[in-house]
Amino acid sequence: MMLKAKLIGIFTLIGVFFGLDVFAQGATSVSPSNNGDRRFQMDTVYSARPMREDDKMYQIAVWRRIDLREKYNVPLYGSGDTKNNGIINNIYKAIVDDNAFEVFADDEFKKPLSIAEFQDNFWISANGDSIFVKQLYYLDFREDFLFDKHHSQAKFDIKYIELVMPSPTNANAGQKTIGFIRYKDFYNYFKDHPEAKWLNFQNTSKNLSYDQAFDLRLFRAIVRRYTNSDEALIADKVNPDNPNAELQAFLDALDFEYKLLEYENGLWEW
Template sequence: MKKIILALILFAGSVQAFAQLPNLNNDTVPQRAQKPLDGYYEKKNILSAKVSPYASLRESDVMFSKRVWREIDLREKVNMIFASPKARLITILTDAIAEGELTAYSATATKDDVNGDEFSSVLTPEQAMGTFADSVLVPVFDTDGNQTGTTVKPGEFNPDSIIKFRIKEDWIFDKQRSVFEPRIIGIAPMIKIQAAGQSFDEQPAFWIYFPEARHLLVTKAVMNRDNDATGLSYDDVFMKRIFSSYIVKESNPEDLRIKDYAIGIDKLHESDRVKKELMNFEHDLWSY
């Protein structure tokens, strides 16, 4: 009899304890002590995601390598995920640079870095952000309130002004694994240069070393048009090539860009030619 009474007491206590556990999914009375859960489950997986490392690569195993530069235009429908207000790529990068989580490298050409994309010069967060903003003249006043001159200060950065990203990557055939794959080296937001009332070609604002950025991008979710529960990260987008792009340059002895020797629609045809050559190289490796 005592055992039955003890069992009933323990059961009643467990029911009471369970009833006191906060359950925001079923509560009808707001819980003021904590913020309500925005949904019916916590999205934790992507926050603790880790980078899947590349397979190790030896120089002796590289039978073929080709470097290409390509651009992602965010105005294309498939690329609009990069410009989503809830998960904008440029905002993720600039916030990480400002917090010291990511390193920005100068895109300015030098004697030792003729293209400005070899990650040779580190920028401070202030210098990196300064590449975006147009300069404006701000009046300078003395203690009496009289204007004594003007000074040049950077204007406010508008993230919507970034509509393109440039990617630098190597296409490598590893004979040890019999795999032909691209490996992204760097990514750069593109800005339109304006000076003396004239607009010039878009140029990289700065470069981000992609292997370093992967550890950040793997924890940043991408807004999916069809399904909110995909758990897709920006690292997945780049590694699985879920974007549209066009080639603007391939490695060549003259170091020419496609626009240096092709104009108009011919630039697009030349971009497709380079892309098809890479595909044909892979197809020609196998016998059917």
């Protein structure tokens, strides 16, 4: 009888232990917990390659600009004088001709633009003159720099692309936002449209689709802003009395890049 009582006591304790564990987990959709929803949360709206929130050891938002006129970025800019086979015109055709993805007026994606509104933003400068595609040589985007602790990798998770009309193109009235598009929409569309190409002028058999070019980061993009309490651009943080403010902003952007690299390298020393 004593042995039987001991066995009953042991099984009772086991039942209580596992019962509490099951109860603690609960229905994750009703009561999120550390063992519940968060480990499955991921950005499926903007990210082309979403990752779980619980796998992010480090994250900082970075805003960058690709100047298509730079030698390294010419494969995206396009060939010839018109640049009609470049990335800007291919995005335009995807929106206007194929209605492939939505375009928005704001970076929170709450104000959708009609095709007509997008076309006006794209073609008309501040003084009412029409412009040429080659005059749109900036491509801005926002991404998260991440460290994936699950795979021990640093990653770049692009969220959106911003089409910008440079100030000189916009009758020197300041730069103008043409529209915002989700990176996921951009990525998935051009993955299925390889005729829009990153052009390899040294070996045309190695032209790449835009999704491949962005995966390989075959572009040079300067940092314009990163997460900060003032939500300020790097250029805005430079002392206005600096006689070489533009150069200083460029150097500060490079310094931020180096700090990211140092942080990544430091992780491997732990």
